[in-house]
Amino acid sequence: MNTAITFTIDGTTCTAETGMYVIGAAQKNGIYIPSLCNMDGVAPRGSCRVCTVRINGKLMAACTTPVSEGMKIENDTEELRDLRSQIIETLFVEGNHFCPSCEKSGNCELQALAYRFKIMVPRYPYRFPVREIDASNPKLIKDHNRCILCKRCVRAIKTKDGKNLFAFKNRGHKLAIIIDPSLASSITDELAERASKVCPVGALIKKETGFAQPIGSRTYDRSPIGSTVELAATSPNAKETAL
């Protein structure tokens, strides 16, 4: 049975139930902790580290750390803002992210976080890696230029009989997402749609539907990332709708 616990985030007293992860507990208290690989309803992975917080003095991933009684969590500090910004900048330079022509623009969590952190230019040099675009599947394009290896697709997308559709192949800098060849032909429009929504960036794209959503109605045109969580703290009727 879950029991109520008390903890603090940046000195503010918060309450939650045991069993919650720090990121979810913070959200319940109207505090936004940014993340990229975390997703509601999917087992946490802790791979992107954008949600790094300081818990009782130690750097930890908020998405994989269960909240506990008396925790002292630091979230919105200059040190952590800079650390998160560095991680996001690293993701930008180690891939090929060209927002102007990307159909995920406006719905992209990486782009939205860059806006939140006011990243005008990355502090690291661009690597311009040579990455392939795999468009061989009739329903889905994998654009490895944009993949941030968050593994959301691996964790969230299953076939009807519970099999993983996506997996990692290779290791190190060659690590890449693949579609299980034995299941590739079974991808439906619905599955492709779901995969493109699960992907926080534009690495998984459902074919032939690009740019159908007009500018102004895209997720982060309506409200910047994290703002709905923060708004909920001041307006009890507001609901979190963004990923």
Place this chain on the structure above:
Amino acid sequence: MGKKITIEPVTRVEGHGKVTILLDNDNKVTRSRFHIVEFRGFERFVQGRPYWEAPVLVQRLCGICPVSHHLAAAKATDVIVGLGSSGLSPTAEKMRRLMHYGQIFQSHVLHFFHLVSPDLLFGIDGDPAVRNIIGVALKHKDLAVRGVVMRKFGQEIIRATAGKKIHGTGAIPGGINKNLSIEERDFFLDGKAIPSIDAMIGWALDTVNFFKQFHKEHRRFIDEYAAFPSNHLSLVAKDGALDLYHGVLRAVDTDGKRILDDVDYREYLDYIGEEVRSWSYMKFPYLKSLGKKKGWYRVGPLARLNTCDYIPSPLAQKEFEEYKAYTNGKPDNMSMHMHWARLIETLHSAEMIKMLLNDPDLQGTKLVKQGKKVPEGVGLIEAPRGTLLHHFRINENDQITMCNLIVSTTNNNEPMNRAVNWVAVNTISGKPEVTEGLLNGVEVAIRAYDPCLSCATHAIGKMPLEVSIIDADESVVSRGWKNIDGQ
């Protein structure tokens, strides 16, 4: 020893270019050239991308008239998704037309007020310190304000149809991603937040009259400066009406004889060739039937009013009749009349915007159609600066394998070189001193074409390069070059 004059950069045009004029010992012009010094490369880096990205990606080659590229690419992808060249829903086609006329309106206004009016108001050889838009704003405030507000109106039309004023996403393969809400429509009609479309029509008419008055007072300059006979090419509607969004290709010669008529632009390769010359990044298109030497042609407002039979909006048609009467119905080959033609088109665009805003089809909900996909598509549109063509081929995975762009300014390459040569020979040649005013005269001739140089350079892999080392006496010490084969 001869002398070389270089004008670099050419100012008050979009993009970067330079002019070189070679003089002999008697200051006589021996050669003049208009060079494009930018490199584009879009044909190459669009390869591998999915075809539905093309309208959004390719428009990035320009910030002045991206809508033109957006729509030309969208028209090409309409063909790819199986709609042919004219199978859109009424809502989609009219939304695109509204976007396009907003674009023509703002671009023409920008050109006339911001880039050209300083030459007219202060003279070609006026003080360069005031011969600019700031000078116009200080001395002719009302005119400058109108220019800014009119441009804003056009940009707001683009925002309402494409989502953003620059680099929007409205047109998608087979249609459009939004319609026009009643609130958005009324923004342009009620005159509350910005002056209404009726005000725009009135101001556009005033501007035509302003030019006509200037013409009366400076007839020789407007009629003779950089004038030369040429062929003219543009899109016209099936019935011969001026149509900037869709139609068939028509070309006329200097006497008005039709060289091309009723040509489906998807077959452009049968009619238009592109020559590469070693000294410019810009190609030289020509009509194949006339060959490289005689087949060059002009595009843009002058050409459009030479090829069309009438203008389908009342006020612009009235102006068109007066304009045509000036040349007894024959093609107008006077380069400075390009401004007159452009302002008549500005008026026409405003009238078309009003007609479209009052059309209930804009509130329709059938936005996208799709047919049977084909591996190739060609789209053509009359951009502000002239005929613009996009051609894409795709593979079985929907990735672009080939892209060819023939951009308005590229079509005007030979005419602009002729215009430069006209000015060099007629105003600079033999003069003991080449003044700033004389050099601005060269730019005035180029400016008439409203060139967009950033759009107009050609494809990677065919890039000729010339490097000249010139000593203090401006003589060439050594020269290295590679031709289109990289030799």
